[in-house]
Amino acid sequence: MxxxxxxxxxxxxxxxxxxxxxxxxxxxxxxxxxxxxxxxxxxxxxxxxxxxxxxxxxxxxxxxxxxxxxxxxxLLRPGRxxxxxxxxxxxxxxxxxxxxxxxxxxxxAASSGLALSAQEAERRRIAQELHDEIGQTLTAVLLELKRVADQAPSDLRPQLHQVQETTRASLDEIRRIARRLRPGVLEELGLISSLKALANEMAEHTDLTVERHFDSDLPALDHETELVLYRVAQEGLTNAVRHSEARRAELTLRTAPGGVDLLVADDGIGIGAAAEGAGIRGMRERALLVGAELVIGPAPGRGTRVRLHVPVKNGGS
Structure with a gap:
């Protein structure tokens, strides 16, 4: 009726x-x-x-x-x-x-997948150009500065050595940016090694102390799932440094019922009522690509906690 x-x-x-x-x-x-x-x-x-x-x-x-x-x-938070x-x-x-x-x-999900695939391809291209073009150029500059410093008068050598150190620091920074754009460790050594490298890099270049907890019996994951897990961990730790004013963070990857859980928790000021930025929206879009559930909220005590649950069927993907 x-x-x-x-x-x-x-x-x-x-x-x-x-x-x-x-x-x-x-x-x-x-x-x-x-x-x-x-x-x-x-x-x-x-x-x-x-x-x-x-x-x-x-x-x-x-x-x-x-x-x-x-x-x-x-649409970024599929529900009932x-x-x-x-x-x-x-x-x-x-x-x-x-x-x-x-x-x-x-x-x-389909359009986000195409956009993120294009984004990853562009990151790889930029990282390659940074490594091949700018990296090689700065290496040549370093060699030339060394040759000039060896032949320069003694009163100019300290200044030339300072320029050498500045150039060397710039070269290291470019290489670090290239690694963040294209995590070669992920492709060569796998997810756990790439997350360890990410935590070490954060600890070396920021004031953030990262504690790592990784299960040894993780199920097999395909490359797309590993890339999503890596990018979410990278964005979570970056947000802890840039926005949370955190001094300590925990990075955990563990086996969970029906899949794996990635946890990033910090002791910062928390997300509060702030609107979600492009970084969090990007994490949600990546989670949708692999059918994962992303929950962002307050951490126990204080700070922010990011939890990504990735379902895994039949013990692997």
């Missing part, structure tokens, strides 16, 4: 019931209207309106649930679908909304 006829019949039922009570009941209306008759009519009208409101609320409750679902849906309830057009509307969400999430 359509929504129009359901509402029409609900109202008609109430009106017919009121008309029947007036026709068959002992109530009569005088001219002028007596106080008792006015009170009886007012009570009957109130009862009729109450019954009509109750029936409409029951009939339209599925639409209210659908409205709440529409206002809270976030509204339950298909009601009759006729209402049930069809909820089913159509759920189908639309499935399609939008699939399209968002």
């Amino acid at each position: 359509s929504l129009f006829w359901r509402i029409f019949l609900l109202n008609a039922t109430v009106l017919f019931a009121a008309a029947g009570l007036l026709l068959l009941g002992p109530v009569t209306i005088s001219t002028p209207v007596l106080l008792t008759e006015a009170l009886i009519l007012a009570g009957g009208l109130a009862a009729m309106l109450t019954a009509n409101a109750a029936l409409l609320r029951v009939g339209l409750a599925p639409l209210q649930r659908l409205t709440r679902a529409m206002s809270t849906t976030d 679908r509204p339950v298909v309830s009601g009759h006729g057009e209402i049930a069809g509307l909820i089913q159509t909304f759920n189908t639309m969400l499935d399609r939008l999430e699939a399209e968002r």
Whole structure:
């Protein structure tokens, strides 16, 4: 039955019931209207309106649930679908909304996958150019500075040595940036080694102390899943340094029921009510690529805790 006829019949039922009570009941209306008759009519009208409101609320409750679902849906946070309830057009509307969400999430995941693949390819290209072009150029500059310093007067050598150190530091920084753009350790030595290298790099170049906890019996993971885990860990530790004012962080990779868990927790000021930036949105998009669940919230005590649960079927991917 359509929504129009359901509402029409609900109202008609109430009106017919009121008309029947007036026709068959002992109530009569005088001219002028007596106080008792006015009170009886007012009570009957109130009862009729109450019954009509109750029936409409029951009939339209599925639409209210659908409205709440529409206002809270976030494609980066897939959640439960509204339950298909009601009759006729209402049930069809909820089913159509759920189908639309499935399609939008699939399209968002596909487009995010293409965008992130292009991003990784661009990172590899930039890292290669930094290593091959700028890195080699600075290496040549260092060699030339050494040759000039060996032949320069003794009073100029300290200054030339200072320029050499500055150039060497710039070369190291470029190599570090290239490694962050393209984690070669991940491709060559695997996920655990790359996470250890990431933690060591953070400890060397920042004031952040990183404690590492890695299970030894992790299931086999494909390259895409390992890259997602690495990038989420990298972004979590970077946020701890840049935004949380943290001094200590924990990086954990462990086996969990149905998959693996990556945990990044710090002792900083916490995320609070701050809006999610591009980094967190990027983590959510990466999580969707492998069907993972990302939860970001306060850490026990203080700070921020990032948890990424990656499902693994049949002990491996």
